[in-house]
Amino acid sequence: MRLLATLVHCPNLVIKQANATTRSSLSDTLGQQIFPDCSTPMQRMSRLFVRTLRDNPSEATLVSHRLLLRGGYIRPLGAGIYSMLPLAWRVQRRIEQIIREEMSQIDCQELQMPFVHPSDLWEHTGRFESVGPEMVRFQDRWDRDMVLAMTHEEIATDLGKWFASSYRQLPVSFYQFQSKFRDEPRPRGGLLRVREFTMKDAYSFHPDFESLDDTYNQFVEAYVRAFRRCGIEPAVVESDALAMSGSMAHEFHCLTPAGEDTIVVSPTGTYAANMEVATARKPVFDHGAPAPLTKVATPGKTTIEEVAAFLDLELHQTLKAVFYWTGDALAFVAIRGDLAVNEAKLRHLLGVPEIRLAADQELEAAGIVAGYASPIGLDNVTIVVDDSVESSTNLVAGANTPNFHLTNVNYPRDFQGTLVGDVSQVRPGDLHVESGEPLELQAGIEIGNTFKLGTFYSEKLDATFLAADGSQHPIVMGSYGIGIGRLAASVVERYHDDDGIIWPSSIAPYDVHVVQLGDSAVATGADVLAGELEASGLSVLLDDRSESAGVKFNDADLIGIPLRLTVSKRTLAAEAVEFKARTDENAENIPRDQVVATIKKAHADGIAALTPDAPIPMPSLG
């Protein structure tokens, strides 16, 4: 009774003291940080820095974008630039905490590298030149070239070089949570594709590739565990290793229709790859024995579809010409008409970092007739031949003369390719190269990636170590990234309903949402309850506003804290508290003296439902 009287006068003070004591003892007992540093004393909603919106913001089409805006989680400042408001920040910090725990499990240490870099390291690796306008460059007051960090390989390598002079100091790895700025041509979808974002990025350093392989696998497992603890079962897929000048790379995807990446998977899970690198058996068609080259009139027919229809042929009986500009030259891609060019594969085959479709003027300058382009008789143009053309006979191609095409074009009889290889996109239903399974396409959000960098950066930056035999070698490296905000947005895409977000217990901004409906007696009861919950180790958001029940319940659903308790005259009279999980349809009354234990259990069950230790399906991890 005396406690109650004290609470009425100064509830916060008492609760804070109770918390401080409980915290240290719990931490000691369990030997770990139960309260991450994002934990604060019970948050009163009347004081929370948040505004929920009743109407949907018109700019948001994706679910996560819409709900994060409506719930008062984020606020846009410019295209792809967001403030993380307290609710979102707490989610971010909880995600970070999970990652910290997983990183410490594999002996990876946290540090922080700068966000603004002098350009010289980037010039040494060549990326100051090779990276496009997505890297922001500027001059400081002394006209020195500077860049905003879009990634940290150069800086990390520099640190590794400074640290590791001997094999005895290897392997070693470190990570950071740090802002990145990438001037994306098209930011979109709220937090899904932004320009400024927080990335967790890690870098590992090794004496040899075997050591890199070991650590790489450890990172992949740690990442899968971290994603699962956040509620996402990631698809681990092969990806474009050359993007970071590496030898092997994987991406971690949250499979959802909202994703903007396309993942190629086999139904049994033996194959999963990003569209950029995916391969498949190409359907082969029998077009008969090579026949004599013939010129035919095709007046006004400039597209493959028109030509095929005009000559009454299937698309696969045509040769499509697609032109790319490689920065200083034209590349003519000859591909079977039913296939599409995969630009990432083409980039690799050409060995250039950036390509784009060629402009009409560039075609004219090379003497190519748009609409009737032909690889036959072309000089001074790089001709890339997709292997689909190599394996076909009697194709129809342009004649490089207006209104004429050539039939019975055969490779290599009629023209020579500068490069021959696979530059086509996999299509749904294409067969897996080895197993012959039909492949499926799925949309995914890339929430993480891992790269075996090898010695690309260490060689460029002269980061070497001394081996046991006294010889000097470049350090072998790996890098590993997770987009924190994108991960949070992916979780919202995955966990929501019509009313709002439904956070997994592990990363919700608060563990419990206590809704107080009523006068001062109810307020006191809610305060005491919230204090008890906090003392038990749970974080609490207490809705103490003088709003109607409907407003409070709707806000609670929108914000999406997984467990909700309601205190009202009604529940006080019943010596109970109403409990409703966000995922449940109906609420139930819990006897007052069992509330804390019940909620603790519900929270623990919510965490336990996530299964970080389940087997990890990883296609071809080398």
Next chain:
RNA sequence: CGGGGCGUGGCGCAGCCUGGUAGCGCACCUGACUGGGGGUCAGGAGGUCGCCGGUUCGAAUCCGGCCGCCCCGACCA
């Protein structure tokens, strides 16, 4: 980069075509009532109509330029 759409109070929008005191709903403030799913009534506060220039007696509205935001697309040869 290409195409489309949109900039009017914190959010959602009308007004623009046909120039003449800047409006509505929600949110916000005050008071009363109400009190378990965005409640009712009364009274309020809040806007350089994205920016610059032009036309006009007069511009949110018409004209020109610029900026910003959203969405879609980026294999036509």
